[in-house]
Amino acid sequence: MSIHLSRRGFLGAGAAASALLAAPMLRAQGKPRVVVIGGGAGGATAARYIAKDSKGEIEVTLVEPSKTYHTCFFSNLYIGGFRTWESLEHSYAGLEAGGVTVVHDMASGVDRAAKTVALAGGGSLPYDRLILSPGIEFVEGSVPGWSEADAGVMPHGYKSGTQAALKAQIDAMPAGGTFVMIAPPNPYRCPPGPYERISMVAHALKAKNPTAKILVADPKEKFSKQALFEEGWGKHYPGMIERIGPDFGGGNVEVRPGSMEVVIDGEVVKADAVNVIPAQKAGMIAAAAGLTADSGWAPVNAADMSSKMDENVHVLGDAAAQGDMPKSGFAANSQAKVCAMAVRGALTGSKVFPAKFSNTCWSLIDAEDGVKVGANYEATPEKIASTESFISQTGEDAALRKQTYEESLGWYAGITADMFG
Amino acid sequence: MTRLALALLLALAAPASADRAQVAAGEAAFRKCASCHKIGPGAKHATGPHLNGVFGRKAGALEDFRYSPDIVRMGNDGLVWDYEKLHLYLENPKTLVSGTRMNFRGVRDEAERAAIIAFLRAYSDKPSDIPESAPTNPGGDPQVAAAILAIQGDPDYGEYLSGECVTCHQVDGADEGIPSITGWNEDDFVTALHAYRAKHRANPAMQLVAARLSDEEIAGLAAFFAKID
Ligand SMILES: Cc1cc2nc3c(=O)[nH]c(=O)nc-3n(C[C@H](O)[C@H](O)[C@H](O)COP(=O)(O)OP(=O)(O)OC[C@H]3O[C@@H](n4cnc5c(N)ncnc54)[C@H](O)[C@@H]3O)c2cc1C
DSSP states (O other), X not given: OHHHHHHHHXXXXXXXXXXXXXXXXXXXXXXXXXXXXXXXHHHHHHHXXXXXXXXXXXXXXXXXSOSEEEOSTTHHHHHHTSSOSGGGEEESHXXXXXXXXXXXXXXEEEETTTXXXXXXXXXXXXXXXXXXXOOEEEOTTSSTTOOGGGTTXXXXXXXXXXXXXXXXXXXXXXXXXXXXXXXXXXXXXXXXXXXXXXXXXXXXXXXXXXXXXXXXXXXXXXXTTHHHHHHHHHHHSTTTEEEEOGGGTTTOEEEETTTTEXXXXXXXXXXXXXXXXOOEXXXXXXXXXXXXXXXXXXXXXXXXXXXXXXXXXXXXXXXXXXXXXXXXXXXXXXXXHHHHHHXXXXXXXXXXXXXXXXXXXXXXXXXXXXXXXXXXXXXXXXXXXXXXXXXXXXXXXXXXXXXXXXXXXXXXXXXXXXXXX | OOHHHHHHHHHHHOOOXXXXXXHHHHHHHTHHHHTTOOOSTTOOOOSSOOOTTOTTOBTTOOXXXXXXXXXXXXXXXXXXXXXXXXXXXXXXXXXXXXXXXXXXXXXXXXXXHHHHHHHHHHTSSOGGGSOSSOSSXXXXXXXXXXXXXXXXXXXXXXXXXXXXXTXXXXXXXXXXXXXXXXXXXXXXXXXXXXXXXTTOSOOHHHHHHHHTOOHHHHHHHHHHHHHOO
């Protein structure tokens, strides 16, 4: 009798175990569900590719508070007068047409045990796999005297949709006025971004306010594409830009939004426009979900962008601590495709190919003076590792620089179509 | 240029008689080219640009000739007409410039190409500054082998791989700053990617992309993009 029971018990357990294994592919209650938090470069791409490639086999829901997305990429060109604000705006209609359910709300929390995402507007979304691509948050107190509440007076222009305030300030500068940028410490989104911005501010001022001055307080010894930017600044904007590196106190700053003053290494500078780009960390929801390390970023496995804290959660783009890739829109888009393939494979059994990542970042120094940097990456057990790279050279002829700029226009059209359909 | 002037020029530039024989053979072979290209003092553009001083010049760089956008792009990327590149271009123009307007099947015979190049070299600005042949063999057989062109690409695999391409190249075929890659002839597509992989083509971003693609993957991409109009 007891033998009989235990054998029944054994058989039962076996059946339950095999049912568990098969569960992802044969869900009794319907299709597998993917929830994506954040409809930017990483999240929009991941949602679109999973919906497109699973051909309806997976239910994809994208959570994004904003009805439209303004790319940060090319927002410097907007400041320089090369793009309109409207040309940076993208809607989610293409994603919806492609089978993604878009919920315009803020994700306020993640219950990883219950596998649900809580929405700020109430209710929750269950998931089988969760993908986070929430972008960045600023590290509070990293620029003494500044908090996000001061962004109206001293804008950062470093999150989606926030660059118009900065442009307005630059346009309103008095003749011969001073523009100050507080540059961020590593790591931060878009390594050449602050320096492309300096170039574009200089371009705008050169036309309208040629005696204006630009001051950059920078905590970093070196920065991305430095030789190229410095060559370009000397050529196009001689005498206009001064960068104070850490050796001269560029990392020792305080700002006074009330009086529009910046204190650099004890010296008070009266400014007409101040662009504060603080230190950065993963978007808030990553920490709320318990996915971040002490660094403030979310560690991931390179092969599939899954969180090191939870195999059912993936983190993409700027928020991820992945290794060698820069925090760029191109990188987020590249990671999203690797992640989409892995998630689809896990939920539907579709074929998973080895991960491959790439990145190219173009920057504009002046009209038709474009430069680029790029690299290939592969997944290693430790991180996303760079394998090969290139960078534009100083002294390149004008025709090549113009062509490089034109390439960036093609890239912008390509990546935004790839993100939003 | 008169024969005498050419003889003088050659006497200065290329003393060895073997070279003279090669240049003479090249002059004869150049008849294939002469319906479109003029060369010699006072040579003007015709269907193709004149070829005086072509050796060592950036591709697509003569201001008063209307080139294909593609050859200008390649020139800006770094295509310079040296010994190796002339060999590649003469063998199959599409190796280096997919959208070239030079409607020419190419010269398969290596000795004949070398002769034409020796002839072009004689009309360069300073022939004596140009090595008579590339110091090393220019990359073995540059031509994409027939066996590689014959690989049947899997368009489904190509579609998966295309994720890497469409971050920059638009699937709707728009050609804005970055060339369109949809609706191509598959052989041209394969030839172009192999040329990037072999670093015969200079665009660094494309070299990186191609470096990681196998022959089968290139065939798959060619098959996939060929289907898109
Ligand atoms: C000035 C500037 C210039 C740049 N130039 C380039 C460039 O030339 N090339 C390039 O490749 N990259 C560039 N970048 C970088 C690029 O913008 C970012 O790397 C990219 O946007 C990162 O994508 P992401 O998906 O991680 O974040 P984002 O694109 O920022 O998307 C995050 C989204 O998540 C949403 N979100 C956040 N929290 C929540 C939540 N709790 N619930 C729901 N939704 C949430 C946000 O609303 C946002 O839409 C630039 C950046 C800046 C600032």
